[in-house]
Amino acid sequence: MPNLLETAGRGTLDRLGYVGSLNIQLWATLRGMRTALPFIGNRHRWRAAVHQMLEIGVDALPMVALLAVCSGFILAMQGASELRRFGALHYVIDLVAVGFTRELGPLLTAIAVSGRSGSAFAAEIGTMKVTEEIDALKVMAFEPVEFVLAPKYLAALVAVPCLSIVSNFFGILAGGLFMFFSTRLGLLLYFHYVLTSIELRDVLAGLIKALAFATIIAHVGCLEGFRVRGGPEAVGRSTTMAVVRSTFLVIVADAIFTTIFYFVGKT
Amino acid sequence: MSIISVRDLVVEYDGRRVLNGLNLDVEPGQITVLLGGSGSGKSTLLRQVLGLERPKSGSISIKGTEVTSCSKAELTKVRRSIGVAFQSAALFNSLSLEENVALNLREHTALAPTIIDLIVWMKLAVVGLADFGKLHPQELSGGMKKRAAVARALALDPEILVLDEPSAGLDPIVAAELDELILFLKETFQITALVITHELPSAFRIADRIAMLFNGQLLAVGTKDEIQASQHPRVRQFLNRVPENPVHAPAVAAYFERYVQNQEANS
Numbered sequence: 001m002p003n004l005l006e007t008a009g010r011g012t013l014d015r016l017g018y019v020g021s022l023n024i025q026l027w028a029t030l031r032g033m034r035t036a037l038p039f040i041g042n043r044h045r046w047r048a049a050v051h052q053m054l055e056i057g058v059d060a061l062p063m064v065a066l067l068a069v070c071s072g073f074i075l076a077m078q079g080a081s082e083l084r085r086f087g088a089l090h091y092v093i094d095l096v097a098v099g100f101t102r103e104l105g106p107l108l109t110a111i112a113v114s115g116r117s118g119s120a121f122a123a124e125i126g127t128m129k130v131t132e133e134i135d136a137l138k139v140m141a142f143e144p145v146e147f148v149l150a151p152k153y154l155a156a157l158v159a160v161p162c163l164s165i166v167s168n169f170f171g172i173l174a175g176g177l178f179m180f181f182s183t184r185l186g187l188l189l190y191f192h193y194v195l196t197s198i199e200l201r202d203v204l205a206g207l208i209k210a211l212a213f214a215t216i217i218a219h220v221g222c223l224e225g226f227r228v229r230g231g232p233e234a235v236g237r238s239t240t241m242a243v244v245r246s247t248f249l250v251i252v253a254d255a256i257f258t259t260i261f262y263f264v265g266k267t
Numbered sequence: 268m269s270i271i272s273v274r275d276l277v278v279e280y281d282g283r284r285v286l287n288g289l290n291l292d293v294e295p296g297q298i299t300v301l302l303g304g305s306g307s308g309k310s311t312l313l314r315q316v317l318g319l320e321r322p323k324s325g326s327i328s329i330k331g332t333e334v335t336s337c338s339k340a341e342l343t344k345v346r347r348s349i350g351v352a353f354q355s356a357a358l359f360n361s362l363s364l365e366e367n368v369a370l371n372l373r374e375h376t377a378l379a380p381t382i383i384d385l386i387v388w389m390k391l392a393v394v395g396l397a398d399f400g401k402l403h404p405q406e407l408s409g410g411m412k413k414r415a416a417v418a419r420a421l422a423l424d425p426e427i428l429v430l431d432e433p434s435a436g437l438d439p440i441v442a443a444e445l446d447e448l449i450l451f452l453k454e455t456f457q458i459t460a461l462v463i464t465h466e467l468p469s470a471f472r473i474a475d476r477i478a479m480l481f482n483g484q485l486l487a488v489g490t491k492d493e494i495q496a497s498q499h500p501r502v503r504q505f506l507n508r509v510p511e512n513p514v515h516a517p518a519v520a521a522y523f524e525r526y527v528q529n530q531e532a533n534s
Contacts, residue, residue: 044373044374127360131355131360132353132354132355132357133358133359135314135317135319135353136351136353136357138318138319138346139317139318139319139349140351141343141347141375142374
C-alpha cells in the first residue's frame with residue numbers, strides 16, 4: 001500500500017507534468033500561430049479561425065449578456081442593501097462599474113466560454129484522436145497544432161476580450177436599470193458617473209485578464225482532447241476534465257492577477 | 268532495391284515487446300500484404316513505418332530516407348509520397364467528401380481551384396464515388412468510407428499506398444470490390460502498396476508478396492504459393508483457421524452443472 005509521501009509525490013509529479021504539457025503546447029502554438037494570421041498566414045487557417053471566433057464569440061453573446069445582466073442586478077441590489085444604511089447609495093455605481101470592468105466581466109465570460117467552448121474543443125479533438133483523424137493529419141504532412149489548435153487559440157484571444165467588453169456593458173447597464181428604478185437616476189447621468197468612476201487602468205486590467213483566461217480555456221480544452229486514450233467514454237471524461245480544470249485555473253489566475261494589480265495599483 | 272526497408276525493428280510499450288527484431292522489404296510496384304492475427308503487431312508496424320511513433324531500436328528506410336532518425340522536414344517530404352487509408356477511414360467529419368480529397372491538394376500544391384476540382388472529381392471517379400462528393404462522411408456507408416479514404420490517399424499521386432485493414436467489417440461483395448480497386452490501382456498507376464489485413468481471401472486475391480506476422484516477428488515471407496506451401500505450424504494454423512484455445516464443451520457443461528448444484532445447495 002503506498003504511503004502518504006509516495007501518494008503526494010506522485011500527485012505532485014502528475015500536476016507538474018500537466019503544467020509542463022500545457023507550457024509545451026502553448027509554446028508550439030505560439031510558433032504555429034503565424035499560419036492562422038490574416039494576410040501573412042494560410043488563408044484556410046484564418047478562415048477556420050474566423051469560424052471559431054463566430055462559434056466562441058457570437059454564439060455565446062446571448063448567454064454572456066444574460067449572465068452579466070443577472071449578475072449586475074445581484075451586485076447592485078446586494079451593494080445597495082448595505083450602502084443605503086450609510087446613505088451612500090450612489091457608491092453602487094462605483095461598485096458595479098469597477099467591479100464589472102476589473103473583475104466580473106472577464107470572469108463571467110471565462111466561465112461561460114469554458115463551459116461552452118472549452119468542452120467543445122476537448123470533445124472535438126478527443127473525437128479526432130479516437131477516429132484516427134489526428135494521425136491522418138500527421139501522415140498527410142500537416143502539423144496538428146497548426147491545423148487544429150492555432151485557429152482555436154487565435155479565435156479565443158479575439159473573442160474572449162470582446163465578450164468581456166460586452167459582459168461589462170450589460171452588467172453595468174443592469175446596475176443602471178436598478179438605479180433608475182430605485183432612485184429615478186437617469187441612464188445618461190448614470191453612464192456619465194460610470195465613466196468618471198472607472199479608469200483606463202481598470203479596463204486594461206480586465207482585458208489582460210481576459211487574454212489570460214482565453215489562453216487557459218483554449219489550451220486546457222485542447223490538451224484534454226489531445227490526451228484522450230481509448231474510446232468514446234474517454235472523450236466524455238476529457239470534456240468534463242476540460243471544464244473542471246479550466247474553470248479552476250481561471251479562478252486561480254484571476255486571484256494571481258488581482259493580487260498583482262492590487263499591489264501595482266497601490267504604488 | 269526495396270522502396271521500404273525495415274531492419275531489426277524492436278518496439279516496446281511499457282516494457283512489453285510488441286515487435287521483436289522485425290525485418291521486412293517492400294518492393295516497388297508490388298502489393299505486399301502484411302498478414303497476421305489480432306495483436307500480432309501489424310498496426311504497430313504501420314505506425315512505425317508512417318513515422319507516428321519511434322522504435323526502441325532498428326531502422327526503417329523509405330525511399331532511402333531513415334524515418335526513425337530523420338529531420339521533421341525530411342519526414343514531411345517522405346509522408347507526401349505516401350498515401351494512407353486508415354482502418355477507420357479517418358475522414359474529417361467536418362468536411363465533405365470533395366473537401367476531404369481536396370485538402371492535400373489545396374494545402375500542399377499551388378494548383379488553381381478549377382484544376383483541384385477536376386483532380387478531386389477524377390480521384391472520386393476512380394473509386395466510384397464521383398456522384399457523392401457533396402456528402403459528408405457520416406452520410407456514407409462503411410464501404411463508401413473506405414473507398415473515400417483511398418481516394419483521399421491518392422490525391423497527391425503517391426508512390427506508396429498504405430491500406431490498413433481495407434476490407435475489415437465489410438460484407439464479402441464490398442470487400443471484393445475493394446480488392447479489385449486495389450488491383451486496378453496497381454495495374455493503372457504502377458503503385459506500390461502495403462496492405463495490412465487478416466482477411467485471407469482478400470490477401471490471397473491481391474498480394475504479390477505476403478509477409479506473415481506473429482508475436483512481433485515475421486514467420487514467413489514469400490509469394491502466395493510459397494505461403495500456401497509453408498509448413499510452419501503457426502502459418503498452417505492461421506491458414507487453416509485452427510482455434511488456439513478450442514472451446515471444450517464437456518468442461519463447460521460440467522462447470523454449469525456444478526454452478527447449478529452450488530446455487531441449489533445455498534438456497
